[in-house]
Amino acid sequence: MSGKVAFVTLATNDTYSLGCLVLGNSLRRVNTSAELVVMVTTGVSNSMRTQLAQVFNVIQEVNVLDSNDPINLSLLGRPDLNVTFTKLHCWRLTQYDKAVFLDADTLVLQNVDELFDREELSAAPDAGWPDCFNSGVFVYKPSLETYQSLLQCATSQGSFDGGDQGLLNMFYNTWSTDDISKHLPFTYNVVSQAFYSYLPAFTQFKDRVKIVHFIGAVKPWHHTYDTNTNTVTPLPGTGHSQEFLQVWWNIFMQTVQPSLDPSLAEELTMNLFSKQSPIETEQSEAKHEAKYDVHVPYSETIHTVFPFKPPKVDEVFYNVVDNDDEKSESGDAKTEPEETIVTMTVMPRSYSELESHYSEEPLSHVNPEEPPVGTYSAPWITEGWEKASKEPSTCPPEYKTVSEIVETNIETGKPDPEDLSPGTKENISIEPTATNESELEKVGLVGELASMTIQTQQVGPGESLSDAQRKLNWERGQIDYLGQDSFENIQKKIDATMSSESSVPVSTSNPFTPSTDTTAAVVKPKQPEVTTAKKETKVSSGISISLSSTKK
Ligand SMILES: O=c1ccn([C@@H]2O[C@H](COP(=O)(O)OP(=O)(O)O[C@H]3O[C@H](CO)[C@@H](O)[C@H](O)[C@H]3O)[C@@H](O)[C@H]2O)c(=O)[nH]1
Numbered sequence: 001m002s003g004k005v006a007f008v009t010l011a012t013n014d015t016y017s018l019g020c021l022v023l024g025n026s027l028r029r030v031n032t033s034a035e036l037v038v039m040v041t042t043g044v045s046n047s048m049r050t051q052l053a054q055v056f057n058v059i060q061e062v063n064v065l066d067s068n069d070p071i072n073l074s075l076l077g078r079p080d081l082n083v084t085f086t087k088l089h090c091w092r093l094t095q096y097d098k099a100v101f102l103d104a105d106t107l108v109l110q111n112v113d114e115l116f117d118r119e120e121l122s123a124a125p126d127a128g129w130p131d132c133f134n135s136g137v138f139v140y141k142p143s144l145e146t147y148q149s150l151l152q153c154a155t156s157q158g159s160f161d162g163g164d165q166g167l168l169n170m171f172y173n174t175w176s177t178d179d180i181s182k183h184l185p186f187t188y189n190v191v192s193q194a195f196y197s198y199l200p201a202f203t204q205f206k207d208r209v210k211i212v213h214f215i216g217a218v219k220p221w222h223h224t225y226d227t228n229t230n231t232v233t234p235l236p237g238t239g240h241s242q243e244f245l246q247v248w249w250n251i252f253m254q255t256v257q258p259s260l261d262p263s264l265a266e267e268l269t270m271n272l273f274s275k276q277s278p279i280e281t282e283q284s285e286a287k288h289e290a291k292y293d294v295h296v297p298y299s300e301t302i303h304t305v306f307p308f309k310p311p312k313v314d315e316v317f318y319n320v321v322d323n324d325d326e327k328s329e330s331g332d333a334k335t336e337p338e339e340t341i342v343t344m345t346v347m348p349r350s351y352s353e354l355e356s357h358y359s360e361e362p363l364s365h366v367n368p369e370e371p372p373v374g375t376y377s378a379p380w381i382t383e384g385w386e387k388a389s390k391e392p393s394t395c396p397p398e399y400k401t402v403s404e405i406v407e408t409n410i411e412t413g414k415p416d417p418e419d420l421s422p423g424t425k426e427n428i429s430i431e432p433t434a435t436n437e438s439e440l441e442k443v444g445l446v447g448e449l450a451s452m453t454i455q456t457q458q459v460g461p462g463e464s465l466s467d468a469q470r471k472l473n474w475e476r477g478q479i480d481y482l483g484q485d486s487f488e489n490i491q492k493k494i495d496a497t498m499s500s501e502s503s504v505p506v507s508t509s510n511p512f513t514p515s516t517d518t519t520a521a522v523v524k525p526k527q528p529e530v531t532t533a534k535k536e537t538k539v540s541s542g543i544s545i546s547l548s549s550t551k552k
């Protein structure tokens with residue numbers, strides 16, 4: 001590496017700044033010898049800039065309309081391309097001979113200083129369309145001339161995806177064919193969901209991963225982190241690797257969170273948790289905006305990032321405790337409570353949708369006096385469940401109670417809503433289920449595995465919650481591919497099933513746990529009569545909740 005070089009990233013608000021802080025720390029951890037630059041816009045608060053300055057050598061304020069040239073003027077008519085153009089400012093950092101741009105949602109696991117030996121424009125293939133490069137990691141040469149040409153291209157042609165990636169792929173349109181040395185190995189920009197699309201490769205090459213990229217609407221800071229266990233639980237349906245997320249959170253909790261400006265955190269806390277009327281909240285947000293000249297999406301940030309007054313553990317969205325009956329039957333008051341596990345899949349389809357749910361009204365049920373420990377959870381899930389279970393009549397439409405969903409959405413085999421209210425022992429599963437004999441025959445072995453469901457997910461005295469959590473994760477599609485649910489173990493089960501030649505009923509332990517695990521719940525392929533309901537509701541906000549229930 002010769003000349004002056006830098007890693008460059010970008011944040012337009014305080015939330016993405018958190019990503020920059022973790023990224024910057026991850027680069028320091030692997031002892032990079034390059035300088036670190038973060039480009040910020042007016043959306044980044046002063047207090048956040050102070051913290052960024054502890055990690056980055058240069059904090060470069062950028063503004064798309066600040067250079068007063070004719071091209072910039074023509075951008076006035078294209079506000080949609082603003083964020084796109086903000087990234088292009090990295091070409092203006094001409095104090096460096098070579099630079100590597102890294103998205104704020106990337107994480108460096110190994111030293112990558114060798115990237116500075118590459119030429120512009122070097123990048124890794126995009127997982128979605130490998131003839132395009134992903135613009136979250138690229139090597140480039142700062143140059144005002146290139147910057148102007150990029151703006152020119154943008155204003156004349158636009159961007160085919162509305163973002164910088166489309167634009168850059170149009171500008172560097174020979175990348176896929178011209179020069180293989182400009183193709184960075186995928187290990188320099190591994191999408192965090194890679195283990196889903198090609199598990200054997202992920203298993204084989206995981207240790208070579210140098211840079212992880214958390215693409216998509218859900219970012220590392222949105223996930224659920226538990227300060228008791230120091231573990232992160234990926235949000236349902238995002239497909240992010242738990243392992244990579246854990247690294248992100250470890251860095252965050254160790255190096256970023258302890259020095260976040262308390263006044264910023266305090267304001268965030270106040271806004272989210274005090275019992276303010278919407279008007280008061282608006283006023284205090286206005287105050288905050290006046291102070292920092294920025295709107296921080298408070299509720300989005302706080303639940304996963306700030307350890308203040310989280311929901312109580314027994315309010316966490318998927319655990320519903322009701323052990324009254326069991327207690328009186330067993331006569332042992334000290335018996336661990338039995339729990340019914342309810343699984344809901346709530347998938348925001350876009351970033352703005354996600355954001356709108358994080359901006360729901362404050363979690364008024366949270367006691368501000370509670371100590372800052374416990375489980376963090378996405379507020380729209382927690383609050384939804386909390387409201388659904390306690391005051392069904394006041395629920396906003398997207399937070400229907402389970403029994404309401406049953407009443408309004410069941411097409412066949414309507415069960416007694418009582419069975420689905422909190423405290424029942426029936427499991428509500430998100431698994432697709434075969435509903436009649438012929439369908440069951442058609443689905444075959446894979447189908448049978450897919451339609452297996454844990455009959456009763458009671459958490460008894462002999463079974464720890466983490467076992468239950470693991471099963472829950474499995475149901476949510478967050479399979480522990482590298483651990484208990486490894487391909488090897490699944491294969492063992494498949495082999496066992498094949499050799500026994502029996503179809504239904506198969507009485508066996510959970511196929512996704514080693515056969516020696518005797519504590520696993522009994523699992524068998526679902527038979528027609530056990531499926532009593534499958535219901536799906538699409539609510540106005542676009543959140544899709546799909547539930548099906550199983551009865552013994
Ligand atoms: O409100 C925003 C949005 C984005 N960014 C910055 O821009 C980057 C790109 O946005 P991101 O949310 O990371 O996009 P991706 O989910 O990674 O989506 C893809 O599409 C984007 C738009 O084309 C490209 O920039 C990405 O590199 C590409 O991976 C971020 O990392 C930040 O550095 C902000 O600072 N504020």
Ligand SMILES: [Mn+2]
Pocket residue numbers: 103104105106136213214215216
């Ligand atoms: Mn990104």
